[in-house]
Amino acid sequence: MSSLIEVETKIAVSNLPEIADCLRSRGAVDLGSSVQQDTYLNATHRDYAKTDEALRVRETASGTEITYKGPKSPGSKSKARTEITLSVASAPDAIALLTATGFFVSATVRKERHEFQYGGTTIALDRVENLGTYIEIEVLTDADIAAADKKIDAVKKELNISGGAHIPVSYLELLLSKE
Numbered sequence: 001m002s003s004l005i006e007v008e009t010k011i012a013v014s015n016l017p018e019i020a021d022c023l024r025s026r027g028a029v030d031l032g033s034s035v036q037q038d039t040y041l042n043a044t045h046r047d048y049a050k051t052d053e054a055l056r057v058r059e060t061a062s063g064t065e066i067t068y069k070g071p072k073s074p075g076s077k078s079k080a081r082t083e084i085t086l087s088v089a090s091a092p093d094a095i096a097l098l099t100a101t102g103f104f105v106s107a108t109v110r111k112e113r114h115e116f117q118y119g120g121t122t123i124a125l126d127r128v129e130n131l132g133t134y135i136e137i138e139v140l141t142d143a144d145i146a147a148a149d150k151k152i153d154a155v156k157k158e159l160n161i162s163g164g165a166h167i168p169v170s171y172l173e174l175l176l177s178k179e
Contacts, residue, residue: 005073006083007148008138009156011164016125016133020114022159028118034060037110039095040172041103048106054170055103059091066094072168073145078152079168080145109171119155128171130178135161 013019024030039057042048048055052071057064070082088094095105110129115122124136137155139148156162167174 004083004140004142005080005145005148006069006138006140007078007080007145007152008136009078009152010134010136010167011161012167013133013135013161013164016114016127016135019135019159019161020116020125023116023118023123026118026158028116028123031115031117031122033112033114034062035110035112036060037091037108038172039091039108040106041095041098042106044102044104049176054172055098057088057091057094057098064088064091064094066098069170078149078166080148083140107172107175109175111171119158120151121155123155126171128174131171131174134167134171137161 037059041055054069067085073080112127114125122138126134
């Protein structure tokens, strides 16, 4: 299990192959691609949409994990929130356990993700089903949100990521706002 503060910026982009080429040319570490299915759950005792929290079961070819995301922290120009993750053996079993204890499935987000490490960040190039294409630049920290914001800004500048504004909401929130 890990518990850190995830600081990220998300921007809608249309040129994922060009960004990937730029990252490779700058020596970024290519972490590979995955297809991710994220099943979000909500609680009967507390509405996560109202409390700005999330509980997710993520399934990929390499494994399954449950992640709790706390409310977004004020004072960051990116999105910063506590994140606790643990690995589990099976997505269906994890979902069955959570629903048996009073949680319910609220939505599923499917995406193709290609990840890189660059300049102290993790960069995800995402094709999200029914939403479009995005870049996420993320830093995990134990406390220094301002330093993480600066690192993200520096990487955005180095990669010439411009034009799109930071999207402060999750893919789940974007998907639900379309419905």
